[in-house]
Amino acid sequence: xxxxxxxxxxxxxxxxxxxxxxxxxxxxxxxxxxxxxxxxxxxxxxxxxxxxxxxxxxxxxxxxxxxxxxxxxxxxxxxxxxxxxxxxxxxxxxxxxxxxxxxxxxxxxxxxxxxxxxxxxxxxxxxxxxxxxxxxxxxxxxxxxxxxxxxxxxxxxxxxxxxxxxxxxxxxxxxxxxxxxxxxxxxxxxxxxxxxxxxxxxxxxxxxxxxxxxxxxxxxxxxxxxxxxxxxxxxxxxxxxxxxxxxxxxxxxxxxxxxxxxxxxxxxxxxxxxxxxxxxxxxxxxxxxxxxxxxxxxxxxxxxxxxxxxxxxxxxxxxxxxxxxxxxxxxxxxxxxxxxxxxxxxxxxxxxxxxxxxxxxxxxxxxxxxxxxxxxxxxxxxxxxxxxxxxxxxxxxxxxxxxxxxxxxxxxxxxxxxxxxxxxxxxxxxxxxxxxxxxxxxxxxxxxxxxxxxxxxxxxxxxxxxxxxxxxxxxxxxxxxxxxxxxxxxxxxxxxxxxxxxxxxxxxxxxxxxxxxxxxxxxxxxxxxxxxxxxxxxxxxxxxxxxxxxxxxxxxxxxxxxxxxxxxxxxxxxxx
Numbered sequence: 330x331x332x333x334x335x336x337x338x339x340x341x342x343x344x345x346x347x348x349x350x351x352x353x354x355x356x357x358x359x360x361x362x363x364x365x366x367x368x369x370x371x372x373x374x375x376x377x378x379x380x381x382x383x384x385x386x387x388x389x390x391x392x393x394x395x396x397x398x399x400x401x402x403x404x405x406x407x408x409x410x411x412x413x414x415x416x417x418x419x420x421x422x423x424x425x426x427x428x429x430x431x432x433x434x435x436x437x438x439x440x441x442x443x444x445x446x447x448x449x450x451x452x453x454x455x456x457x458x459x460x461x462x463x464x465x466x467x468x469x470x471x472x473x474x475x476x477x478x479x480x481x482x483x484x485x486x487x488x489x490x491x492x493x494x495x496x497x498x499x500x501x502x503x504x505x506x507x508x509x510x511x512x513x514x515x516x517x518x519x520x521x522x523x524x525x526x527x528x529x530x531x532x533x534x535x536x537x538x539x540x541x542x543x544x545x546x547x548x549x550x551x552x553x554x555x556x557x558x559x560x561x562x563x564x565x566x567x568x569x570x571x572x573x574x575x576x577x578x579x580x581x582x583x584x585x586x587x588x589x590x591x592x593x594x595x596x597x598x599x600x601x602x603x604x605x606x607x608x609x610x611x612x613x614x615x616x617x618x619x620x621x622x623x624x625x626x627x628x629x630x631x632x633x634x635x636x637x638x639x640x641x642x643x644x645x646x647x648x649x650x651x652x653x654x655x656x657x658x659x660x661x662x663x664x665x666x667x668x669x670x671x672x673x674x675x676x677x678x679x680x681x682x683x684x685x686x687x688x689x690x691x692x693x694x695x696x697x698x699x700x701x702x703x704x705x706x707x708x709x710x711x712x713x714x715x716x717x718x719x720x721x722x723x724x725x726x727x728x729x730x731x732x733x734x735x736x737x738x739x740x741x742x743x744x745x746x747x748x749x750x751x752x753x754x755x756x757x758x759x760x761x762x763x764x765x766x767x768x769x770x771x772x773x774x775x776x777x778x779x780x781x782x783x784x785x786x787x788x789x790x791x792x793x794x795x796x797x798x799x800x801x802x803x804x805x806x807x808x809x810x811x812x813x814x815x816x817x818x819x820x821x822x823x824x825x826x827x828x829x830x831x832x833x834x835x836x837x838x839x840x841x842x843x844x845x846x847x848x849x850x851x852x853x854x855x856x857x858x859x860x861x862x863x864x865x866x867x868x869x870x871x872x873x874x875x876x877x878x879x880x881x882x883x884x885x886x887x888x889x890x891x892x893x894x895x896x897x898x899x900x901x902x903x904x905x
Contacts, residue, residue, distance in 0.1 A: 360516050363413060370409035371402075403438035410442060415482030415506070416513035418442050419550075420543055430539075430740070433728065446482045446503070451475040453504055454487075461584045469582065473499070482506070483551060488592065496592040497579065498652075500553060507551060514544045535740070542743045550655040553588035559654040560590070566629045573621050574650040593650035595642035599761050607645050615759035615766045618649050622755040623772060626658075626748060627779045630665055634658040634751050636758060658747040664690065668748065669776055675726065676769070678714055680707035687730075691739035698737070705733045722760075723768045724753035 410421040424431055425439035454475065458466045466473045470489045477485040484502045491497055521540040549555045557578045564575035574593065582589035596603030598618060604611055618641060625632035633640070635656045642650040660668075667690045674683035684703040709729055727749055734741065741749070752768075759766040 356512060356515060359512055360519070363516060363520075366409055366412050370405045370412070372405070372409060403435045406435060407438045407441060410439070414509070414513065415446070416510050416517070416547065418482065419547055420517075423543060423546070430735070432735075433732070446480055446485075448477045448480045448485055449501065449503060454501060457501060457504070457586060461587050462582070470497075470499075483510075484553075489589075491579075496594075497582075498576075498590050498592050499582075500588040500590070502551065502553065502586045510547060510551065514547070518544070546656070552585050553583060554585050556588060556655045557583055559657045562631060563625065563629075563633065563651075563654065563657075566625070566631065567621075572617050572648060574644060574648045576650070576652060590652070593642050593644070593652055595644040595648075595650050597638055598641040598643050598649070598758065599638040601762070604643060604762070607643070609643060609647055611763045612765065614643055614647070614649075615763040616771050617647070618762075619755050619759045619766075619768065619771045620775060621649055621651075622751065623775050626660065626668070626751070627665060627775060628782075630660045630662070632658050632660075632748070632751060634747050636751060636754050638758060638761070641758065658744055658751060660744050660748055664742075664745050664748070667745075669780070672772065672776065675710075676773075678710050680704075680710055683710070683730075687734060687739065690745055691734060691741055697739060702733070702737050702739075705736070706730070709733060723756050727753055 407421070410417045421439045421442045425436050425442070431439070455466055458464065458469060462469060471492050471494070472490040474488045477487055478498070479486050482503070483506055484500050487499045487501065489497050489499050517540050518537075521537045525537050557580070560575060560578055567573050567575060576591040576593055578591075579589040596607065598604075598614065601611065604614060618636075622632065622636055633651055633654060633656075635653060636651075640651060640653045642652070644650055667686055670682065670686045671690070673679075674686055680703050683706045684699055687702070687706075688697065688699065709726075712729075713726065731741070731749075756766075756768045759768065
């Protein structure tokens with residue numbers, strides 16, 4: 330069955346075709362509602378950060394949040410996000426994994442966010458099927474349970490049976506959720522730009538880019554065709570692997586609003602009693618599930634990014650069944666290699682290698698002191714130096730390391746942050762099944778296998794071929810690029826634009842030094858010139874004037890000299 334043509338998620342709401350004026354009014358109302366919720370939960374101090382002083386909406390914040398400086402706690406942040414609705418709940422869940430952006434107390438509180446909603450009425454479900462397939466639910470399925478297995482803010486899942494007896498799970502996107510999310514995303518974008526203009530910390534952490542990344546992730550999750558393609562890509566990567574079961578997708582019963590999948594039968598992976606009843610060895614299951622996750626990351630570079638217990642099942646034959654592929658991560662070859670270097674630095678207790686790896690993998694908007702970073706990482710490694718690696722929890726170490734990155738103002742790229750979060754979740758899942766589980770026992774052998782494959786003859790051949798193609802393409806483009814450059818030079822339009830902002834402090838110091846030298850030269854030249862004039866020229870009757878002129882020049886030179894001396898001493902004190 331061919332994959333349906335990709336299309337952008339449509340807006341189902343009847344108001345979608347209305348004029349711009351009602352849309353603007355709804356947007357303004359939602360903006361005001363968000364600000365009121367901010368104030369009610371004690372985050373009114375943001376009025377000064379977002380540049381809202383002097384605006385009518387600022388009165389809401391100032392009047393309702395006088396004690397904002399004492400009530401902006403992690404718990405209030407979570408309660409505020411829950412009141413803001415599904416879009417912000419999703420944002421909070423993502424932020425709960427970003428140790429490079431938030432302290433641990435806030436991350437732990439945001440991890441408690443629950444995404445639930447009342448079920449969609451049965452009549453509305455029948456309408457969705459009629460609109461999507463032109464047939465009723467009874468015509469499409471032999472049985473369809475109107476009571477959802479799970480109901481979240483974006484969609485809900487139902488158990489059903491096809492006419493041939495196959496058991497399936499049908500996911501339905503909630504009516505009007507696209508419009509609601511898009512409205513919230515527009516407000517979020519506006520807030521991010523306001524904050525970036527008026528709040529130094531917002532620019533520092535590039536909040537505009539963070540909101541844009543979140544919007545892209547959430548829009549992809551709203552499109553069930555996108556989830557279906559994710560599922561098939563992972564299924565292709567594990568074709569022939571008998572340890573994992575990826576559900577089959579029924580493309581003829583799948584659209585952007587409806588997703589129909591094979592039903593996975595098994596026990597939840599953390600159901601210890603259920604695993605023992607099936608005769609499964611918990612240690613084997615923990616290592617098998619973790620190996621599958623690590624294979625996605627290290628070998629394929631495309632992984633399931635939400636491996637919590639509700640998305641991982643164990644079937645009677647011991648196979649690991651995975652569901653819910655709405656959130657996936659993708660890492661390039663560079664980040665895969667960086668992860669291997671990261672683990673190598675940890676296992677070898679090499680703080681210098683670890684510092685270089687983190688600088689390569691992270692982004693910084695200010696200059697970073699590598700030596701200070703290395704010292705902090707060395708202290709972190711020292712806390713684990715006398716313990717065998719089997720006793721070290723990867724998640725705890727990564728959490729401490731990310732705290733160090735935040736102190737040094739290093740921000741992880743979103744794909745790498747998602748990768749580390751997934752690894753920590755995988756380790757936690759394994760430890761919950763088997764308390765003796767050690768991530769390194771799975772990670773290190775798999776890393777060796779991946780390295781052998783990459784440096785095998787076939788791997789080198791492939792790499793040389795790719796490098797040769799790149800070199801050939803670059804060499805063929807050189808004449809054309811040279812013609813463009815020569816043409817620009819002839820037309821007078823050739824410019825070299827270099828803006829090394831990091832050089833600004835050095836230029837400032839150089840300019841100050843040149844000014845000091847000019848003042849000193851002026852003082853010396855003034856004194857010497859006056860002395861020559863007085864010595865060579867003795868005007869009749871103006872001896873007193875000549876002496877006064879020489880004395881004035883001498884005093885002026887002294888003032889210049891004292892000023893230069895003061896500047897030198899103050900500069901020395903600043904260095905000390």
